[in-house]
Amino acid sequence: MRLLIADDHKLLRDTLGSFLAQQEDITTVTVGDITEAQRAIATCGPFDLVLLDYGMPGMEALDGLQSILSQENAPAVVLISGMAPHEVVERALRMGIRGFLHKSMPASSTLNALRFMALGERYVPVDFMMGQAERRDTETALALPPGMRALAQSLTPRETEVLQALCHGHTNKEIARALGLSEPTIKLHVKTLYRRLGVSNRTQAAMVARSQGLC
Structure with a gap:
């Protein structure tokens, strides 16, 4: 499974990338903004999943997401955030993202969710989706x-x-x-x-x- 992680927080993307790279069947590429993500998709793809941080430079709410999804042969995109409002996630799902990951999720849950989405399934944390x-x-x-x-x-x-x-x-x-x-x-x-x-x-x-x- 090949993953692109796009997040402007270097510590987070390095930590997540390092954790995922420990899995024998996963390789990762990490970038810091939407422009770098677009370049990586064009030059380093294809990716099974592209993880986009909701608040990173270039996203401009969901405009950056739309720029990725509107590409020909667009990759499967997963929105990641620690503070995205519920309505934003719902809008992103309607736009066509594969799923949503909250940054507070345990590492094991994140890994399981990524494997699930890589199989073509959609994923959103149950608690978040239910509005608990x-x-x-x-x-x-x-x-x-x-x-x-x-x-x-x-x-x-x-x-x-x-x-x-x-x-x-x-x-x-x-x-x-x-x-x-x-x-x-x-x-x-x-x-x-x-x-x-x-x-x-x-x-x-x-x-x-x-x-x-x-x-």
Whole structure:
């Protein structure tokens, strides 16, 4: 099985590539952005699967994915991400990706999923597809005291997405890429969140959000 791993985080792609390369039947090529991925597909293919990071340079939300899928004899593409919204994954599936892998998945589960997809099957983590995370968040919010519920309800959907990304330690640049927005727009959202939460930095914002069950 030949795999192309496209991710701008060198540590992640090197770690994943090294793990997969230990399998006797797997060879990997790794690149850091969508342009390099397109070049590798043209010069180093064919690949059984192409793993594309949702937030890497050149993806521009799902535009980069579309550029790959629209190629003649397009390879089977797997979207990978640690923060892609549920609706984005659903849209990508409708566009024709083979599957989705969450970066929090155990290595063994990732390997099994890749083998499954290489056979031509589609794969999405069951918990993610069923929206269990969203339901748990909703149940937590309903169980919050009135003051906390008021704060949760005062945030716009976009502000909630940005706050959740802050909780996971993502930078403004990473959040902008993942949400398909400009970095100045994310900075504005972050400043607004500081004001609404009554904090002065990212760490405090994440602490308040976690204490109130918002992420």
